[in-house]
Amino acid sequence: MYAAEFDYHKASSVAEAIQMLGQYPDAKLLAGGHSLLPMLKMRLANPTALIDIGGISELKGITVNDGTVTIGALTTHQEIAASQDIQNACMVVAEAAEGIGDPQVRNRGTIGGNVVHSDPASDWPTVLTALNARFVIQGPGGITHRATRTVNASDFFKGLFETDLKENEVLTAIEVPRLNSNQLAEYAKMAHPASFYAVVGASVVITVENDRCTAASIAVGGMVPNPIRASSVESALVGQQLNAESVRAAADLVANDLSGSLMGDFYASADYRKAMAAVETRHALMHAIGLAHH
Amino acid sequence: MxxxxxxxxxxxxxxxxxxxxxxxxxxxxxxxxxxxxxxxxxxxxxxxxxxxxxxxxxxxxxxxxxxxxxxxxxxxxxxLATDGNLHPIQEAFWDNHGLQCGYCTAGMIMTSVELLQRNPHPTSDQVRAGLEGNLCRCTGYQNIVKSVLAAAEKMGG
The missing domain is CATH 3.10.20.30 (Beta-grasp domain)
Structure with a gap:
């Protein structure tokens, strides 16, 4: 399969990429290409030019400081899965990376490329929403706006294939708050058997003090255009002792949070996905509190 | 363009x-x-x-x-072969009937090279997980997994 014709430009810095985005108005940024190239080959996207940012070293790498893990937008899923720093600071992120696609997809696909695509079947949007990750965005700047801004996950994922990125902006990094020792995090998904995309995904971060849940951040994705925070489940958990019964009762409330546009297809209907959302939320919680194992 | x-x-x-x-x-x-x-x-x-x-x-x-x-x-x-000698993984696929029609074989072997670099002592389950991105439409997976395990052993794994 061939994509429609396009021009190709290679950017050597973020500043040059931003300048090129201004110069070639219909251009798309190319990172690992594992979301964009399939779109081009299926002719679902027909940009007149690609700006290759794949060689920009300032966009690569993982750094950990006291409270934050910063992941460069060009970091591959494989690098994230294999990173000892990430395994120590935020194991759920490494595990989510390991569950994406297959080894070759993980070798080439980047976290930044994935999130700017905002595919509802992807894992990262759900996981990063539950973790309250922040998205660092660089733009041309101007009189009314700063060149660099940071957006919370809940504001970054706007809808189906839609993010908060504005014209001529580049996502440069993702900041994940480091988990404290009293925080438990887990991601569970019902994976499509061929692609391993999430039919339904649930990501949980719970804080436990003196055997009780004192805070919960839960996101579900896969059947909704962009991840939804399961606030009914969150408030049902807070104050509770966590056991199989309290977790099941809370997880069953997820349907209350799934109002609006639920998506389904020939593989899994919207109703089925809605039912599975409770199951995957329960699985994630049970794994998090150590009452179930992979 | x-x-x-x-x-x-x-x-x-x-x-x-x-x-x-x-x-x-x-x-x-x-x-x-x-x-x-x-x-x-x-x-x-x-x-x-x-x-x-x-x-x-x-x-x-x-x-x-x-x-x-x-x-x-x-x-x-x-x-992959050097000086006319097959790579141990190629040999293992040959010895263990790791191919039927052969269409997937080149991809299977290239993936196996990386798999054994990252994990020289894989279990059968780890081989299957490592080959997730390679499909064999003859469904000859048993012997493919056998081949990779045999190659691991031959390569000192």
């Missing part, structure tokens, strides 16, 4: 060309360079028939533009 000059090393030999930006790496390898051991199966990064090694890690060459491989060091199935 302007053609782009590229240069890459494939199996130790430098190849230079001017290519259309939309040319896929797999087409460059097969049609421009003439190395047809690498196959095109699904063309949608599902099946793994097109797996090659790029700068030391495996990629699906149907989901990589030739221009993205500019400057890269590529190894295809043709680069």
């Amino acid at each position: 302007a053609k782009i000059p590229i240069s890459m090393t494939i199996n130790g030999k430098v190849h230079q060309a001017e290519v259309d930006p939309r040319l896929l790496l797999v087409h460059f390898i097969r049609e421009d360079v003439g190395l047809t051991g690498t196959k095109i199966g699904c063309d949608t990064s599902q099946c793994g028939a097109c797996v090659v090694m790029m700068n030391g890690s495996t990629v699906k060459s149907c989901t990589c533009l030739a221009v993205q491989a500019d400057g890269a060091d590529i190894m295809t199935i043709e680069g």
